[in-house]
Amino acid sequence: xxxxxxxxxxxxLWENNGVLCMLLGMCPTxxxxxxxxxxxxxxxATAAVMAASNLMVAMFRNYVTHEVRxxxxxxxxxxxxxxxxxxMNAWMHELYKVLGLFIPLIVSNCLPLARLEAFAAKEKVxxxxxxxxxxxxxxxxxxxxxxxxxxxxxxxxxxADAALLLGPAFTFLEMRIMPADWGILVLxxxxxxxLVAGLMVVAKRMIDLASGKQIKMAGAHSV
Amino acid sequence: xxxxxxxxxxxxxxxxxxxxxxxxxxxxxxIVTKEPIQDRALEDKMASLALVIPKSIHDNNPVTDAxxxxxxxxxxxxxxxxxxxxxxxxxxxxxYTANGGYGGPIKLMLGIDATGKLLGVRVISxxxxxxxxxxxxxxxxxxxxxxxxxxxxxxxxxxxKVKKDGGQFDQFSGAxxxxxxxxxxxxxxxxxxxxxxxxxxxxx
Numbered sequence: 001x002x003x004x005x006x007x008x009x010x011x012x013l014w015e016n017n018g019v020l021c022m023l024l025g026m027c028p029t030x031x032x033x034x035x036x037x038x039x040x041x042x043x044x045a046t047a048a049v050m051a052a053s054n055l056m057v058a059m060f061r062n063y064v065t066h067e068v069r070x071x072x073x074x075x076x077x078x079x080x081x082x083x084x085x086x087x088m089n090a091w092m093h094e095l096y097k098v099l100g101l102f103i104p105l106i107v108s109n110c111l112p113l114a115r116l117e118a119f120a121a122k123e124k125v126x127x128x129x130x131x132x133x134x135x136x137x138x139x140x141x142x143x144x145x146x147x148x149x150x151x152x153x154x155x156x157x158x159x160a161d162a163a164l165l166l167g168p169a170f171t172f173l174e175m176r177i178m179p180a181d182w183g184i185l186v187l188x189x190x191x192x193x194x195l196v197a198g199l200m201v202v203a204k205r206m207i208d209l210a211s212g213k214q215i216k217m218a219g220a221h222s223v
Numbered sequence: 224x225x226x227x228x229x230x231x232x233x234x235x236x237x238x239x240x241x242x243x244x245x246x247x248x249x250x251x252x253x254i255v256t257k258e259p260i261q262d263r264a265l266e267d268k269m270a271s272l273a274l275v276i277p278k279s280i281h282d283n284n285p286v287t288d289a290x291x292x293x294x295x296x297x298x299x300x301x302x303x304x305x306x307x308x309x310x311x312x313x314x315x316x317x318x319y320t321a322n323g324g325y326g327g328p329i330k331l332m333l334g335i336d337a338t339g340k341l342l343g344v345r346v347i348s349x350x351x352x353x354x355x356x357x358x359x360x361x362x363x364x365x366x367x368x369x370x371x372x373x374x375x376x377x378x379x380x381x382x383x384k385v386k387k388d389g390g391q392f393d394q395f396s397g398a399x400x401x402x403x404x405x406x407x408x409x410x411x412x413x414x415x416x417x418x419x420x421x422x423x424x425x426x427x
Contacts, residue, residue, distance in 0.1 A: 068238045079245040090259035
């Protein structure tokens, strides 16, 4: 039953990627990928909440009865999100001003809930923590990639405002790929999110096919 | 699935315990973070006021030296932040909502000196189209700074419009509705000042 750590990492980052394979968490994926920086920030916040929630559910897994597990999971995710929201607002205010908008959105993401139900509810504490973390990082990777494509085509920049999110040391990330008056507006607007996310799913499948792997059927039940 | 069927009260107790536990945790977090969060909100307010009221014209704290003006017709009350120098008012700042934006109302922060001249204007929040209407945001272009130093008589009221409507302010290529709303909002914000100037000066 218990999965190898290497497989957990591979599943989370690529093979069973939350966005590109399972197609979960589409709400924040559409809303927060206007720029690569936004996608990256949303992904990191989600990864933190997923790791903490997976850890807690794995700890309590023997005390929660099957019948009330869903409300308890939602409670745990919501409590974690509120906790992160308050603490960031109080002590990491600069970061909060950029990310604050995204944090409450994590509750509406069904990817954390899916991992709690499919993984953390059955597995030991350490694998669950890793699964939450790497599923979250895979989510971060997908959102950053979608954001980067939308940003480059939509407004010609890459990682705009990265210094606001990560600190002045990361100003070098902010690049202008296309001339200043470049911009295909539809990519920045909501339809662009659907278009690019869809193309990314296709791209992932083509890469998997080309490398001769069997396509993993999309589904929350991995392992 | 579970082999035995447990009575309902077992599930209820488990769920209740979790709710109580996390409730206590969140209440404790709230108590600890309440004061820092209020401090941060105050700092943010002061930082945004500093953009529309230059530091050199006041020696008080406009955030704490604020008065609330109730508005007729059930509109939301306006909070006016007052800049004072040696006890005399030198400037006022207040939020004003410009209606008619492409994506809904646009919230402005106006800074006005005692004679009715604009010290500065900033867009606080808006839902305009990225890449088109969002050029009103000081983070994107410096369009909004052109209003600094203007007043109701300068330019004359009939010129307080975008060029397309016969006024003197540039619209953006591809976006007229947004700048039209902002120009109209600033003009009407200045008229609000003229109408409420005496109330703003009252001690409270």
